[in-house]
Amino acid sequence: MKSSAILGRREFxxxxxxxxxGLILTIAIPPAMRPSxxxxxxxxxxxxxxxxxxxxGIVTLMMPMAEMGQGVHTALAMLLAEELEVxxxxxxxxxxxxxxxxxxxxxxxxxxxxxxxxxRAFWTPLRQAGAVARHLLLTAAAKRWDxxxxxxxxxxxxxxxxxxxxxxxFSDLVHAAAALPVPSLDSVPLKHPSQFTLIGTSARRLxxxxxxxxxxxxxxxxxxxxxxxxxxxxxxxxxxxLKSLNEAAALAVSGVRQIVRxxxxxxxxxxxxxxxxxxxxxxxxxxxxxxNGQVSTAQIIRQLEEASARPGAVARHxxxPDRAMASAAQVVEAVYQIPFLAHAAMEPMNCTVHMQKDxxxxxxxxxxxTLTQVQVAELTGLPKRAVRVHNQYLGGGFGRRLExxxxxLAARIARHVDGPVKVVWSREEDIQHDMYRPCYLDRMSAALxxxxxxxxxxxxxxxxxVYSRYHPNLIKNGIxxxxxxxxxxxxxxLTNIHVEFVRVEPPGIPTSLWRGxxxxxxxxxxxxxxxxxxHAAKRDPVEYRKSLLTRNPRALGVLMLAAKQADWxxxxxxxxxxxxxxxxxxxxxAAQVVEAEVGVDGRVRVHRIVCAIDCGMIVNPNTIAAQMEGGxxxxxTAALYGEITLxxxxxxxxxxxxxxxxxxxxxxxVETHVVQSSEPPGGVGEVATATVSPAxxxxxxxxxxxxxRRLPIKTLDAISKS
Amino acid sequence: MNLTIxxxxxxxxxxVEADMPLLWVLRDVLGMTxxxxxxxxxxxxxxxxxxxxxxxxxxxxxxxxxxxxxxxxIEAIGSTPQGQAxxxxxxELEVVQCGYCQSGQIMAAAALxxxxxxxxxxxxxxxxSGNVCRCGTYQRIRSAIHHAAGSRRP
Numbered sequence: 049m050k051s052s053a054i055l056g057r058r059e060f061x062x063x064x065x066x067x068x069x070g071l072i073l074t075i076a077i078p079p080a081m082r083p084s085x086x087x088x089x090x091x092x093x094x095x096x097x098x099x100x101x102x103x104x105g106i107v108t109l110m111m112p113m114a115e116m117g118q119g120v121h122t123a124l125a126m127l128l129a130e131e132l133e134v135x136x137x138x139x140x141x142x143x144x145x146x147x148x149x150x151x152x153x154x155x156x157x158x159x160x161x162x163x164x165x166x167x168r169a170f171w172t173p174l175r176q177a178g179a180v181a182r183h184l185l186l187t188a189a190a191k192r193w194d195x196x197x198x199x200x201x202x203x204x205x206x207x208x209x210x211x212x213x214x215x216x217x218f219s220d221l222v223h224a225a226a227a228l229p230v231p232s233l234d235s236v237p238l239k240h241p242s243q244f245t246l247i248g249t250s251a252r253r254l255x256x257x258x259x260x261x262x263x264x265x266x267x268x269x270x271x272x273x274x275x276x277x278x279x280x281x282x283x284x285x286x287x288x289x290l291k292s293l294n295e296a297a298a299l300a301v302s303g304v305r306q307i308v309r310x311x312x313x314x315x316x317x318x319x320x321x322x323x324x325x326x327x328x329x330x331x332x333x334x335x336x337x338x339x340n341g342q343v344s345t346a347q348i349i350r351q352l353e354e355a356s357a358r359p360g361a362v363a364r365h366x367x368x369p370d371r372a373m374a375s376a377a378q379v380v381e382a383v384y385q386i387p388f389l390a391h392a393a394m395e396p397m398n399c400t401v402h403m404q405k406d407x408x409x410x411x412x413x414x415x416x417x418t419l420t421q422v423q424v425a426e427l428t429g430l431p432k433r434a435v436r437v438h439n440q441y442l443g444g445g446f447g448r449r450l451e452x453x454x455x456x457l458a459a460r461i462a463r464h465v466d467g468p469v470k471v472v473w474s475r476e477e478d479i480q481h482d483m484y485r486p487c488y489l490d491r492m493s494a495a496l497x498x499x500x501x502x503x504x505x506x507x508x509x510x511x512x513x514v515y516s517r518y519h520p521n522l523i524k525n526g527i528x529x530x531x532x533x534x535x536x537x538x539x540x541x542l543t544n545i546h547v548e549f550v551r552v553e554p555p556g557i558p559t560s561l562w563r564g565x566x567x568x569x570x571x572x573x574x575x576x577x578x579x580x581x582x583h584a585a586k587r588d589p590v591e592y593r594k595s596l597l598t599r600n601p602r603a604l605g606v607l608m609l610a611a612k613q614a615d616w617x618x619x620x621x622x623x624x625x626x627x628x629x630x631x632x633x634x635x636x637x638a639a640q641v642v643e644a645e646v647g648v649d650g651r652v653r654v655h656r657i658v659c660a661i662d663c664g665m666i667v668n669p670n671t672i673a674a675q676m677e678g679g680x681x682x683x684x685t686a687a688l689y690g691e692i693t694l695x696x697x698x699x700x701x702x703x704x705x706x707x708x709x710x711x712x713x714x715x716x717x718v719e720t721h722v723v724q725s726s727e728p729p730g731g732v733g734e735v736a737t738a739t740v741s742p743a744x745x746x747x748x749x750x751x752x753x754x755x756x757r758r759l760p761i762k763t764l765d766a767i768s769k770s
Numbered sequence: 771m772n773l774t775i776x777x778x779x780x781x782x783x784x785x786v787e788a789d790m791p792l793l794w795v796l797r798d799v800l801g802m803t804x805x806x807x808x809x810x811x812x813x814x815x816x817x818x819x820x821x822x823x824x825x826x827x828x829x830x831x832x833x834x835x836x837x838x839x840x841x842x843x844i845e846a847i848g849s850t851p852q853g854q855a856x857x858x859x860x861x862e863l864e865v866v867q868c869g870y871c872q873s874g875q876i877m878a879a880a881a882l883x884x885x886x887x888x889x890x891x892x893x894x895x896x897x898x899s900g901n902v903c904r905c906g907t908y909q910r911i912r913s914a915i916h917h918a919a920g921s922r923r924p
Contacts, residue, residue, distance in 0.1 A: 262845050394816060
């Protein structure tokens with residue numbers, strides 16, 4: 049098997065595109081890798097925009113990606129430290145400034161942390177950045193000793209002349225290294241994976257020590273001299289407008305500085321949050337609901353049902369499914385439907401802005417600093433460079449902070465405020481003015497031969513296209529590659545297949561990215577339906593899938609690993625069942641087996657989730673396990689409880705009482721088994737979220753014989769074994 | 771109104787409305803931002819602090835009700851034996867992901883260990899189910915509480 053260390057750049061590009069799992073991936077060389085022109089004049093050694101080594105020997109990594117719990121600050125630092133030959137603890141992180149020209153994610157082409165791309169995007173660039181720096185430090189030492197570079201080696205921040213045992217610390221070499229010409233990237237060989245000493249280890253996370261003592265600074269923790277705090281109320285119906293408010297009553301609240309009126313929102317600006325909240329309540333705001341004041345979820349689902357009668361844009365067409373369908377032994381049909389979902393990150397939306405005449409400073413934890421910068425520059429007319437985004441830790445992202453809407457709202461408020469203002473949303477505003485994972489409706493049909501094997505597969509999916517708004521340049525022939533991810537390329541051998549997408553935008557509710565959109569939707573549908581086919585064929589769900597994977601060894605590998613570790617086939621108590629699901633998404637293969645119990649009252653309790661993942665080369669196995677644990681619980685929460693509904697244009701749910709998070713007493717054990725692989729790395733952040741909903745639905749079927757075709761499971765009638 | 775509150779062993783004279791929840795006194799008035807805002811309605815536990823050693827939700831506790839009593843926050847819990855054991859276990863078991871809820875989780879766990887030095891899973895569920903973690907760190911929290919209890923066993 050090829051290893052990426054010896055792969056040429058072109059070949060890596062091609063492989064990276066092939067592992068996209070439906071997404072179009074092309075990896076560019078980040079401009080930050082260009083040799084730094086000012087290097088020789090600088091007081092420190094900075095061979096490119098990612099690295100700075102100062103004369104005290106401190107290595108600073110200009111961190112291009114945002115840390116929201118996924119462990120990327122540690123993992124990216126590991127890539128650099130491995131090649132630079134410094135201990136991980138010696139790498140200091142500094143959040144890179146907002147600058148797409150230097151720090152764009154090479155897959156997403158913008159400085160964006162999302163789509164489980166960070167490791168895939170920076171796997172090669174950050175190792176190269178480290179290797180080039182090490183090469184220059186080593187060359188500088190060799191020059192000083194008047195020996196050849198290949199008679200020296202670098203280790204733990206020191207260059208050693210092997211035969212004489214002479215040593216120089218990196219700090220001693222900063223000025224000499226800075227004066228050397230920076231070599232081209234591909235002229236410095238990268239380590240073979242067998243030489244890795246850090247990559248592949250469960251290195252301790254760099255962000256944890258500050259997070260257990262309350263010292264880590266999240267966006268919401270900003271403190272600035274003279275800073276005001278604003279509470280905000282946004283029109284409860286999307287697209288509504290402010291009609292009136294009692295400003296005098298609001299200003300009468302002690303500690304209130306001013307009331308800011310926007311066309312669709314009101315902000316109470318005060319000395320503290322409590323005064324701001326009281327002022328909003330006192331303002332007795334009246335809204336004009338606008339065009340969406342009557343929208344309901346039932347209406348949106350009716351619209352999807354109607355749309356599902358129409359053909360859509362073709363995402364995949366192989367063979368002749370209609371002909372195969374006509375002559376089949378058995379035809380299976382099913383309709384699936386999934387709800388809108390909020391993100392409900394633990395840190396409510398917030399953003400601190402100091403708007404001045406010639407500049408604007410923004411402190412926020414965001415997945416999209418440069419998108420924020422661009423939109424605030426457009427709003428204010430300031431040049432982009434005058435809008436500075438200071439990124440902080442994110443108290444959860446899950447795709448919510450891929451949208452700059454909250455940052456833009458804060459900037460609109462800050463234009464009316466003298467001095468810095470921290471705008472903090474209540475939990476209710478956070479849930480009721482989210483941008484939601486779309487709801488979808490899917491029509492499935494398949495034909496089976498006499499052995500029960502699928503000879504035709506048809507999938508018509510209907511719902512919102514987030515990328516049509518967010519990444520319009522990625523839409524080709526009406527196909528949103530994210531909306532069809534997991535549907536267009538199921539891992540199975542399906543020779544006659546037709547997959548089509550009917551785009552339907554729901555009125556009165558904004559849709560957006562989540563911890564997976566296409567995969568959390570389509571893998572539920574595909575993996576539930578393949579389970580239905582196995583049942584129709586009277587075959588075991590694992591054996592049935594296995595028989596369709598003879599040409600997909602990595603998918604087969606994770607399926608069989610999960611089944612083995614989960615004791616697939618071992619008898620369970622009454623009303624318990626095991627369900628399996630498999631996926632290829634974000635460049636990784638994953639399978640899960642869920643063990644669930646259905647109470648006589650119909651309550652579903654998941655006891656155990658076994659995950660098997662093949663994400664190519666492993667950077668930090670403990671982080672992979674953490675992401676499998678967290679991703680599975682995030683998906684399970686949605687599968688069991690998650691649903692946002694609309695009534696009279698308003699989101700009905702408002703806080704953790706009616707938009708239920710999973711709690712500790714309900715949480716299953718999640719076991720992770722990682723396949724050792726020398727394939728290029730895949731993503732992990734969103735992987736486990738998508739697989740869990742079909743796995744739990746299939747487990748409920750195994751326990752009760754009741755097929756779940758609509759999420760969340762709570763909305764079904766009580767399930768009990770007759 | 772003028773109040774004196776005792777936070778982490780230090781007396782603070784503050785001039786605030788008596789109905790202001792302790793959370794906003796800590797964060798906005800005293801600038802102690804380790805205690806987090808999550809829901810404002812005692813539904814998520816992100817704002818958990820100790821009042822005379824017991825875990826409370828500071829987002830719904832009017833500051834006027836607690837004048838003179840001992841408040842402990844995440845910034846000082848490491849100076850108690852339970853808090854220190856919990857923080858160490860959190861590090862050893864690499865519990866944390868985004869970290870936003872973890873101040874509250876650590877405060878709830880430290881209070882649990884102070885009242886039950888060797889809790890079983892049922893005790894842990896009872897003490898910790900009011901603390902929400904959207905990153906899904908529950909199984910590591912459970913293990914870390916057992917680990918912290920074990921490290922304090924004679």
